[in-house]
Amino acid sequence: MPRPGSAQRWAAVAGRWGCRLLALLLLVPGPGGASEITFELPDNAKQCFYEDIAQGTKCTLEFQVITGGHYDVDCRLEDPDGKVLYKEMKKQYDSFTFTASKNGTYKFCFSNEFSTFTHKTVYFDFQVGEDPPLFPSENRVSALTQMESACVSIHEALKSVIDYQTHFRLREAQGRSRAEDLNTRVAYCTGISTHLFAVTSS
Amino acid sequence: MAGVGAGPLRAMGRQALLLLALCATGAWGLYFHIGETEKRCFIEEIPDETMVIGNYRTQMWDKQKEVFLPSTPGLGMHVEVKDPDGKVVLSRQYGSEGRFTFTSHTPGDHQICLHSNSTRMALFAGGKLRVHLDIQVGEHANNYPEIAAKDKLTELQLRARQLLDQVEQIQKEQDYQRYREERFRLTSESTNQRVLWWSIAQTVILILTGIWQMRHLKSFFEAKKLV
Numbered sequence: 001m002p003r004p005g006s007a008q009r010w011a012a013v014a015g016r017w018g019c020r021l022l023a024l025l026l027l028v029p030g031p032g033g034a035s036e037i038t039f040e041l042p043d044n045a046k047q048c049f050y051e052d053i054a055q056g057t058k059c060t061l062e063f064q065v066i067t068g069g070h071y072d073v074d075c076r077l078e079d080p081d082g083k084v085l086y087k088e089m090k091k092q093y094d095s096f097t098f099t100a101s102k103n104g105t106y107k108f109c110f111s112n113e114f115s116t117f118t119h120k121t122v123y124f125d126f127q128v129g130e131d132p133p134l135f136p137s138e139n140r141v142s143a144l145t146q147m148e149s150a151c152v153s154i155h156e157a158l159k160s161v162i163d164y165q166t167h168f169r170l171r172e173a174q175g176r177s178r179a180e181d182l183n184t185r186v187a188y189c190t191g192i193s194t195h196l197f198a199v200t201s202s
Numbered sequence: 203m204a205g206v207g208a209g210p211l212r213a214m215g216r217q218a219l220l221l222l223a224l225c226a227t228g229a230w231g232l233y234f235h236i237g238e239t240e241k242r243c244f245i246e247e248i249p250d251e252t253m254v255i256g257n258y259r260t261q262m263w264d265k266q267k268e269v270f271l272p273s274t275p276g277l278g279m280h281v282e283v284k285d286p287d288g289k290v291v292l293s294r295q296y297g298s299e300g301r302f303t304f305t306s307h308t309p310g311d312h313q314i315c316l317h318s319n320s321t322r323m324a325l326f327a328g329g330k331l332r333v334h335l336d337i338q339v340g341e342h343a344n345n346y347p348e349i350a351a352k353d354k355l356t357e358l359q360l361r362a363r364q365l366l367d368q369v370e371q372i373q374k375e376q377d378y379q380r381y382r383e384e385r386f387r388l389t390s391e392s393t394n395q396r397v398l399w400w401s402i403a404q405t406v407i408l409i410l411t412g413i414w415q416m417r418h419l420k421s422f423f424e425a426k427k428l429v
Binding site for chain 2: 032033035036037038039040047048049050051121126128134135147148151152154155158159161162165168169172173175176179180182183186187190193194197198201
């Protein structure tokens with residue numbers, strides 16, 4: 001019976017350390033991302049979105065109603081155990097930041113159940129963790145050069161410019177939607193009232 | 203001899219696969235549930251000449267095991283993209299996992315609609331479908347490691363390229379903003395014109411009707427010999 005050689009012993013040690021490393025990696029929140037989605041919410045409807053989040057990840061949910069009715073929607077965010085982390089009724093715009101206290105599926109829902117006939121267009125931006133780095137080996141220990149640091153800060157500044165632009169675009173879309181509604185209403189009302197007036201007075 | 207070392211190595215391999223599987227599911231991010239014939243539409247308001255890449259993955263609900271199956275071959279999703287004028291830009295059937303790309307040629311609201319096109323209703327039988335969706339617009343759609351490899355860029359050059367792409371995106375968005383503001387201004391001016399003409403017309407009608415009524419009453423009184 002051959003004795004277990006050094007190769008096998010090394011394999012066993014590597015296996016044990018591999019397990020520990022794997023366990024550690026699972027606990028560390030990995031690079032996340034952002035999901036920006038605009039969707040239409042019909043009247044009396046509720047739409048839910050889910051995301052699996054690791055413990056300790058900082059997440060931000062931001063939403064805005066673009067068109068429809070009084071431009072408001074109900075929003076609700078729940079953690080994997082069903083505990084409500086955020087609940088607001090009839091809100092036009094809000095931003096909520098939280099840190100995931102446990103691993104699991106987080107759920108957030110938008111509800112238009114209070115509205116009888118208006119469809120709403122809702123935009124939301126769900127940011128989970130940090131954006132993935134440009135280079136896979138970004139978590140190297142060596143410091144960035146001055147040029148690289150400058151590039152990183154310009155990148156962050158431009159990201160916030162794009163973010164402001166998005167919010168401006170959404171507000172403008174909201175304003176334009178109201179203006180177009182007003183225009184149609186004025187067209188109908190003036191036409192109808194002129195006719196009525198002419199008919200009743202003669 | 204080979205058998206003694208293979209055991210722990212195989213176990214390690216399995217654990218590596220498990221981690222990989224977890225990472226793969228995590229990379230997809232957001233998901234939602236969709237019914238059998240339900241159509242889900244998403245709107246992307248984008249400037250022109252902007253590329254949009256969408257990735258989706260579907261999982262079907264297994265009623266017996268009460269769990270979502272990791273992948274379902276034979277399940278298709280129909281993707282339809284309409285431009286702001288209502289013209290269909292993309293209308294294709296993809297498999298249970300797919301990736302669609304389109305570039306906008308008109309600025310405005312593009313509508314991306316997804317619905318499952320499964321004819322095998324028995325598969326669904328009142329079940330639901332889990333759809334993982336990821337839509338990247340403009341410079342987010344760029345794959346920088348690929349660009350670096352293709353154009354052989356150094357790290358600094360790649361960062362500069364990323365900044366250039368971001369600035370280009372900002373410029374496009376600002377051009378689109380100018381176009382939208384013009385539309386808004388035209389709408390407001392049209393409303394203003396309509397209200398102006400309506401008030402003038404109402405006043406004129408009022409005056410004319412008043413004059414006509416006075417004349418009619420005068421002739422009526424004269425006929426009745428009251429005046």
